[in-house]
Amino acid sequence: MSAAAERAGRRPTIKAVATAAGVSTAAVSQAFNHKGRLSEATRRRILDAAADLGWSPSAPAAALRHARTRTLALVVRRPTDVLGADPHFSELITGIEGELAPRGYGLLLHLVTGMREENALYERLAAEGRVDGAVLTDARDDDARPALLARLGLPAVLLGSPDGRAVVPRVGLGDQGAGVAEAVTHLLDLGHRRIAYIAGPPELQHTRLRRGAFEKALRAAGLRPFAVLHTDFSERMAVGATEALLAAPGRPTALVYANDSMAVCGIGTVQRAGHHVPRDVSVVGYDNLPLGSWLHPRLTTVDQRVQQVGAAAARLLLGLCGEEVEDLPLTGRPKLVVRESTGPAPN
Template identity: 60%
Template structure:
């Protein structure tokens, strides 16, 4: 009995056309970003070999998974100790779960090793319908990548570039920062320190810029201490700012977790909060109401923001949902961790 002729495969088409198998898939499915010249070359190779994609495989690949992905550049221990993400995911799930969607959470580590590969793998294997993005970075490579992959994507927050994926931005995003500075100035503070997040995060840079602008409007300047959104960063920054002469009378932290670590560090060093040092956080997470003294902080509606981003992504994935107003602008919540500035040293 004669040997059966070899049936052409996608790898054969890719080899003949001089492209990757991913490019062949994009060409025949008309998905993702690919040049017309490459598409014509692929289709000509497929025609020459008599190859066509399996209709069953194509249907499976293009089927709705009812799953969206959130890929986060965080270590597992840091993510677990950051209540911000718990609130965010709570908001996301409030929109996904009632509609039968699941959330695929993938951590790449702080260095982002394998981040690009994860986006490509989830998209090309048809594992998710779309992507949620957080913490846009300066020079963020994810936007061009997601346009290439052709999957719906929504960024929660503001991007630095002019052509990102769709964004969900809270109204007046810097209202909380301005309110923070105005509150401290009214209390008589003139030496105000700022403990920032990572320099490469867009929202961190925008928030620091808003802080400087608000201080400049009050005729003041501030010294910025890098905190990196981590507990260790907050401890290090607090020790540094308390070592200054004269010492700041107030410290504003870029998130609540750092603010709580800052208060603990100050008290360990014999600095009373708020008598000697007023402290303000950012996020208004549940822990801010349970520490002593209770934390003055900015409520930026983390849960509502997560819900808004998830809802918009569901719309892009084809769900017919009515629009809802975005969460309100961030606002300062005054508690006991701020007080009138102490007399000058």
């Protein structure tokens, strides 16, 4: 955009360029992307019209060889009902959108049910040139997606623990287990000895990392978990796991949940069973969603800064896509936020 046009506050459009040059908008894109089969005369005419109008694709020259979609993909491999129930994804999308929206980028959201479907989707998005890059979620052990995306030439970032050897850059807070370890220490300091962990699906990397941190922190105090129960993050399983733990002989005095949504279900289930939180049972969540501070008692939880992680992933990916992005590296580790749902262990 020319300085004059910018001052006037009117952005010239690709459509105006197309009209001026007497071609389609697709032809204008092709002229800048060096794609398509434009004659040199047509290409010249388009570039001249763009120069006259002060229009150019909003990206560094280096990126001009590729068609820009100003769209990033976020593919989520979860059942649709969990997406609806778990505000985690709203938070993540909010963080990503906070970086995308001011730059006019959109987020292409695809829900898939399995790995093969997810991989086929990346193949198609790359083949059809639908997106400039992709944010990958739910890092798994032996994750095949980074290699696939590298082969497809599609810029990508993976949400998960930083890993210098990774094919695709990973974005996440360091020391994923730190928050859970801090939660266990907090509960031990309050006198709790019978502590149970309500975990996520066993195949997710963060489930393994956090479960490991939970067990290690207890082991350091010479203790073992009262129980570790895996769930699919659903309300149904969170309630079921909580009821089972409350009914167990010598029931736990503290429940640590793998996310805030399940912890909220847990508090409700504990209260409904006639127990007081935190006088009878302490509850810890994970995520630090806004939800947790609305409740009474306010939820003690681990802040893993989901929005900031989403924003950092978006910034890194935008940079890989050729946008000029300020470097605001994500630092720190998950941290316990002590509120009202944890208290001294009952006698």
